[in-house]
Amino acid sequence: MPSIALANLSWSTPDGRSLFSNLAMSFGPERTGLVGRNGVGKTTLLKLITGELSPRSGTVSVSGTLEVLRQSVQVAMDETIADLFGVRDPLDLLSRAERGNATAHELADADWMLEARIAGALARAGLEATAETPLSRLSGGQRTRAAVAALIFREPDFLILDEPTNNVDRSGRQAVIDLLAGWQGGAIVVSHDRELLDTVDGIVEMTTLGATRYGGNWSRYRERKAVELAAAEHDLADAEKRIAHVNRSAQETVERKARKDRTGNKKAARGDMPRIIAGGLRRKAENTSGENARLAERMRTLAMEDVDAARQKIEILQPLAVTLAPTGLPVSRTVLRIDDVTAGYDPQKPVLRNLSLEIVGPERIAVTGPNGSGKTTLLSMLTGALQPFAGEVRVPVKSAMLDQRVSLLDPALTIRDNFQRLNPGADENASRAALARFMFRADAALQVAGTLSGGQMLRAGLACVLGGPEPPLLLILDEPTNHLDIDSISAVEAGIRAYDGALVVVSHDELFLEAIGITRRLELGVSSA
Known part of the structure; x- marks a missing residue:
């Protein structure tokens, strides 16, 4: 049976930072x-499985054939679907055979x-094309379908x-969702696309502590994580108690002890107790007091460790909840025309x-359409x-744009300094x-924007734009x-x-659009270019 086995797998970045160690699955x-x-x-692990990287230690054993679906299909002007399938020579042979050559x-x-x-592979991928169709004539979505068809073909x-x-x-x-939903073999997919992840049979969650396997698709995994969050909150309450x-x-x-000491001191003062006995009792009381204090401190330390562990787990599991200042946007105000x-x-x-297009009041518009x-x-x-070449565009209100690079942030400044640059009236406490x-607490707010990951960068951009x-x-x-x-x-x-406020968002992520409460859609057609 085809399988992929990882044994004691370890990997470190070129600067020596360990990504994972002794991974086994x-x-x-x-x-x-x-x-x-x-x-x-995650991507490093995939490269170790495909052989693009070699592990620092441990082994990767693959029994069976692997194929990789790339994020994008790069093509030369003269390449066709036959080249993508890797069947140019066999097709040429069939052509020569038909001519008797x-x-x-x-x-x-x-x-x-x-x-x-x-x-058959092209039909299953939903692409109306032939082996001779040039890849350069296909849209981005059609090229993805062609790549999917090539995987179906190679099986x-x-x-x-x-x-x-x-x-x-x-x-x-x-096309990718349909491919994975109908795939009968093995598949490993790294993705943030929750709709795609709802087609899988299991989830492996990678953290700095290792990897944990969960049975079922993404929705089932989220249910399990909600249970874990409830358990962590219960553990926190118990530890605090x-x-x-x-x-x-x-x-x-x-x-x-204080009451006993006062009673003993009174007896000693009246002379009711011999001095040697009083001294012995005093030493015993001091020893007992010290032991009680040490025991209490040990118990307090253990409970505090449990509190910290539960809080850290909650920090990881608990969804972010944000409270923002209101925009005061009236429902009758035109924000875009x-x-x-x-x-x-x-x-x-x-x-x-x-x-x-006209947007009035706090409407939320999704702009969709093919690439x-x-x-x-x-x-x-x-x-x-x-x-524009013709017509008019008016945005008569204060607006802000967050692109994928969050270019409104100065990469040389800290998050706090960017916030104060974009919100000049905000003092240190308000910033x-x-x-x-937005989860940039204490020293996290002093990170330089240019050093942030993509997720941190967008969260910082939202904080600077919406948090003022x-x-x-x-x-x-x-x-x-x-x-x-x-x-x-x-x-x-x-x-x-x-x-x-009002929102205009370009996105292909339907679950994201649903989560942010889109109220209307603008569907753009394919251009004539």
Whole structure:
């Protein structure tokens, strides 16, 4: 039976930082989602499995064939679907055989069912094309479907997928989801796409402490994590009760000793007790008092350790909840108006034609459509970076744009300094309080923006834009969940849910759009370019 086995696997970054050590797990013919925070080593683990990297120690044993679905399909101008499938030479042989130009030896090697198998794989991937179709003519989503078809054609024992739905339009994303949902072999998928992860048979969660396997799909995994959170909260309450009990008992012991000491001192003062006995009792009392204090301190230390452990677990498991200052946006206020706009980068081939849109009050608009349909063009107009060829764009209110790079942050400044730059009236206390609401507490607020991970960067951008005393009335987001781990997506969702202004967001993540309460959609068609 095909399998992948990891034994005592360890890996360190070039600067010596250990990502994981003594990792041991196995994968059979089931679909497994690999999740965990960015930087924990998920992609590195996939590269160790595929042989792109060699482990520092331990072994990777693979029984069966592997194929990798890349995030994007890079193509040359002359490449066709046949090249992607790796069947150019066998197809050429069939072509020569039809013309009568193949030798008897070549005819013996011919795969007469090849064309039918290619057509079947393309049909299963939902792509209307042939082996001769140039890849350069396909959209991004169609190229993803072509890559999916190539995997179906090769029928490997294991699929390896590393963030396969990043930067993919809805068509390509659905092709990947359908592929994994119907896959009968083994698969290991690293993804933050919760809809994709709902098609798997099990979840492996990687943390700095190792890896833990959970049976069932993403939804089942989240149910288990909710149970773990409830257990951690119960453990925290128990530990805090023990601390209170230890403190009360220690106080009661001190008070009892004080009463006994006062009685003994009175007897000694009256001369009711011989001096040698009084001295012995005093030493015994001191020893007992010291032992009681040490015992109480040990019990208090153990309880405090339990409290810290429970709080750390809760910090990891508990979803972020954010409270923001209200924008005060009236329901009748126009925040955006686009009148009969034609725009793009070449006047002869505009990307958007005759587009009109009006947003009034705290509406939440999702801009969707296949890659190339004009979503980025639209956002560029909203920010003033691009002027339309015809028509008018007006944004009569304070707005802010968060792109995937969060370019409004100065990478050379700390998060706190960025906050104060974008919110000039905020003092140190207000800045720290706002950043703490987005989990940048104490020294975390002093991290330099350029050193942050993608999830931290977007969370910092939200904190700086939304956490001030006067949040913008319109927030514009461009694919905010790309390259984020799932914990970061949850934090971003919490921040946006707490925002009461108007929202324009470009995203292919349907669960994200649902979570942030989208009220209307603008579906853009494929451009004529």
